[in-house]
Amino acid sequence: GENVEQHPSTLSVQEGDSAVIKCTYSDSASNYFPWYKQELGKRPQLIIDIRSNVGEKKDQRIAVTLNKTAKHFSLHITETQPEDSAVYFCAASSPGNQFYFGTGTSLTVIP
């Protein structure tokens, strides 16, 4: 089955700096890669996703890149703000299949 690894497990950045979280996956059949943000005590919220026919996607300060050959994808957050502090999860999925999640990255943005 699929195996998703996520790094780093914790990340601290100064406000205004960029943050990058990386994930790798093992199953070449995976073709959908979402990212979730989970604030303390809240449900995971979908923040951005990418499909395997696209190499990069951007939404304001958030971007995701995908390298199918190397089987890795990354979340980039620019101009970080304190409200970006949360746990971020990556996931991989193939059509009709379950989602395989990474173990999460706890991001702290220091004012």
Add this chain to the structure above:
Amino acid sequence: DVKVTQSSRYLVKRTGEKVFLECVQDMDHENMFWYRQDPGLGLRLIYFSYDVKMKEKGDIPEGYSVSREKKERFSLILESASTNQTSMYLCASSSQSTGRAFFGQGTRLTVV
């Protein structure tokens, strides 16, 4: 806006009790999932369902069962609750066409 609603935010049950966790979604999604979330372990899939009356085991199905009698509702059953099932339980649903999954607010279950 997609709504996935779990019946309880907090539950305290005794060891050996039968526990029902309910999840309802209002977006006519085909797929529904039950995860448990533990610190350092991320989200682990217990069971998922891609259609009414259909179910598939996830990574950690032992001690759990599920029921999907209607498309909008997916129930997780702990046949005989044990203390190692104390956890946060998250339900999710997704559309076959977009693949996008949305989560319920979670149920924090404590088994004493």
